[in-house]
Amino acid sequence: MTRTPLRPLARILRARARGENPDEIAAENLRKRHEALRDKARQRAEGRLLVLGLAFFCAFSVIGMRMGALASSVPEEPRATVAGNPIIGQRADIVDRNGRILATNLATHSLYAHPRDMIDPARAARELAAIFPELEQEELYKDFTGTRRFLWIRRQISPEQMQAVHDIGSPGLLFGPREMRLYPNGPIAAHVLGGASYGREGVASAEVIGVAGVERQFDAFLRDPANEGAPLELSIDLTIQAAAEQVLAGGMSVMSAKGAAAILMDVHTGEVISMVSLPDFDPNNRPRVLTSGDQSDSPLFNRAVQGVYELGSTFKIFAVAQAMELGLISPDTMIDTQGPLTWGRFRIRDFHDYGPELSTTDVIVESSNVGTARIAMQLGAERQRSFLDALGFLKPTSIELVEGSTGKPLLPPHWSEISAMTISYGHGLSSSPLHLASAYATIANGGERVTPTLIRGQDAQPGPRVMSQTVARRSVDMLRQVVSRGTASFGEVTGYQVAGKTGTADKARENGGGYYDDKVIATFASVFPASDPQYVLVVTLDEPSIHTLGEDRRTAGWTAVPVAAEMIRRVAPLLGLRPHVDTPQPVGVTLTSN
Template sequence: MIRTPLRPLARVLEARDNGDDPALIEAENKRLRHEAMRDKARLRAEGRLLVLGAMFFCAFMTIGIRMGALASSEPEEPRAAVAGNPIIGQRSDIVDRNGRILATNLETHSLYAHPQDMVDPEFAAAELAHIFPELDEEKLLANFTGDRKFLWIRKQISPEQLQAVHDIGSPGLLFGPREMRLYPNGPIAAHILGGASYGREGVASAEVIGVAGVERFFDAYLRDPANEGAPLELSIDLTVQAASEQVLAGGMSIMNAKGATSVLMNIDTGEIISMVSLPDFDPNNRPPVLTTGDQSDSPLFNRAVQGVYELGSVFKIFTIAQAMDLNLVNPETLIDTTGPLTWGRFKIRDFRNYGPELTTTDIIVKSSNVGTARIANMIGADRQREFLNSLGFLEPTTVEMVEAPTGKPLLPRNWSEISTMTISYGHGLSSSPLHLAAGYASLLNGGTRVQPTLLRQDTVQTGDRVVREAVSTRSRDMLRQVVERGTASFGEVAGYKVGGKTGTADKPRERGGGYYDDKVIATFASVFPADDPQYVLIVTLDEPVESSGDEPRRTAGWTAVPVAAEMIRRVAPLLGMRPEVETLEPIGVTLTSN
């Protein structure tokens, strides 16, 4: 910037020539410069005031327009904007493999009392006893007129009951919010779900916790807010589960059994499609645990997981399959079946006299104890134990239930030669029906280990190999022949090639040792379709008696097999399996040559 000097030389010289005072030139120039600066500052201030005035005008116009819009609009409740997802506090739902609700939550209320606030305790006690018949009027009145300051009356009440209590009009009767666990299907899948109850409780809220089944096993997951309410998806199919329970209940009644269980499992994924234990219960009103007597008589007892039984001849296929895998026998190998087979003071007999020898296949078809025991002797105790361990028969199952560890197999203290022989045909080792289902699936799916699971799976399990694939194929063929011409002839289902093995085991006495003569565990372990297996079905009846004939019949072929056949007939279409229709030869005149 070029600045003008206050005392320019030319003007100073000119002033001196004219006799003027040069200092006046500097004073004049200062005055002019200050006036110019003042004018410039005034213009700048006027511009700023104009901009600020425009901004205030716009702000007031905006506020005025917004106030006019609010005044002319319908009134609404204010809503708070929240960043991110809300925290889900309630327990997650449980659904089946198709997303159908098995367990959910219902908002309800609790009822409690402050006796000191009651105006007419006698009237309140009488009315409450009328609304809730299970309450004792005299006991209520004693509590209302005593020294108690707080009293729970009901932990859960229905909306109708809430209104009825409200109509009493007593200021000492109060309501608290509650979230209850609801099982809309009642007793269907009761043992799988288990049930829920209240943990920590207060008048304003209560903690819902699982007490059994998957509700207890997945309790942390179901209560975790980080899941944002995502449901727990199980492997079971609600429709198949309901049909299985209906058929099994009918079979249990017809066969006069004291209990029954069934397990339907996918042979490749290990998914449990249905699992039934009878008698059952309603998890909405879970019964108390038995304090006396046999716990296995309680409806809470899960026979499929907790019940360990000697399952009988269904084990024979494991012995034959291991012998074939070790190249000790093939399906046509002749085995000595002369009986009885004596070992010390023990004698092993067959149900009938099958002659001096049978092929390996016919030992399965006719269910020869003697033949199976002799093959087990070829295998030996160590190899038998190792093979059964590879199938999971020596440890509890890993299914996702808190009851699973209690279903520990009962093994012989000394795995001797006689133990080897009796275990080969299902005596001397007790396991659960779920163990048996997993064992059959592992043997018949191509020979790879399968772990049972209650969670939906999208992929096939790839477990350790237990037998060669060729042995698995031969085993399936043998089981198919058991249905076609053996002890499970009642297991044939039109359109579905069923294979399976029967097992009838005498029940051991609770005291004194030995076995009952008239009490058995009847089991049918089946696979369908036998030529391309997809599912394994285990049906077990406790103390069945088929009494339509002149003499009572207790064997599995007469009791468990017909029930399993009816179950397959009912559930196979629900599983999307089309029956195979056999094509007939053409009938009538046909042209054979010109």
């Protein structure tokens, strides 16, 4: 920067020549310099103030817009920003194969008391007893006036109950947050879901744990935050489950049965589409376990999985299929049915006299005990045991229920020849309806072992081959004739070609002392459609009896079969199966052209 001197020589010389004072020139130049510095400083200050003003304007504008946005938005809890997905603390939902909710969570509250903070314990006890009828006013007052510092009143309450307690206005009544397990469909699929309860709990939180069914079997999965809230998807179809329960409940009532079970299974994947056990319960209000008596009398008892019964003549097809697989017989082989068949002190009889002999097919169609026992004599005890083991009858099923391991088949202590003979027609070996459904699915799908599952979309790996496709197809054809002209004629459903086998077994006494004379387990194991088997349905009734045609009837043909037929009639369209209608041939004269 060029600096102007205060006493420039040229001006000083001119001023002296004119007789002027040179000091005035220096003073004027000093004044001009100060004015220039002042103007420059002012401009700098004004610039800084402008920038600061703009900064304040922008800041207040941002703050104002943010306040406006917050004022117009819906309030929500602040959440910490983290990398990745947030941690899921809730128990995961359970859904059916179509994604419909079977079990979910509901935010609610618990109610507890600090008695020492209460102003009027008598009034609090009286008001609480009015809100919760199951609570005793005297006991509450005794607890409130005792030495206790803390008292649980209710583990979970509804919003209406919470408001009613809040209106009492007692400072000693407090609420804690809770997450309860909710089953929006009530008792539908109750034995599959099982139920949940509280584990470790405090006033601020509680741990929800599964206590039965898939809730307990998959408890770790449902509670694992790493799954990010992904639901547990079951193979159950909610619509079909509801229809099956409705039909079975109606059939159980009409047949005056003590209990009932039904299983619908895909023969190729082993997926259980429906599993029903009656009587049932509401998992929202799960009853207590029986502490005495027969556990099978409890509604918690899963008859489809835990109930092991002698399933009667439904076993006959296994003896015939094995004999055909070994080449010992064919569908047309004539079997000696002359009775009674005597083995030591035991006598085997048929329900009717079928004459001296029947074909293998008619042994199944007419359900001949004598004929089946003679086939079993050809098989032998060891080969029969090995075959039934291959079908899964000698150990509990691997179904994904904690109750599955308790459904252990009851086997004879010594598998003798007479054991083989009686087991061939379903006596002497007790198994669950789920065992039977799996074995029939093995026959229906062409002879490959089926493993039942409650999880949808499992990679269905082909099981070991138990019998050839030819034998399996012949077995299904025999079962079809049981319905079309045999003991299961009431099982015919127009358009769906039902195949199946009835089984009526005397019910064993609870103390192991023989059998009841007037109580049976009636079972119908069916396959449909017979031309291209897709599903197996097993229906079992405990102690059924119906009075018709002037007498009491208990056999499966009169009890379990009509119930199963109605169930197929209801669920087959829901399964997407189109009825097959035979086109009648033209009658009369037909005009043809040459």
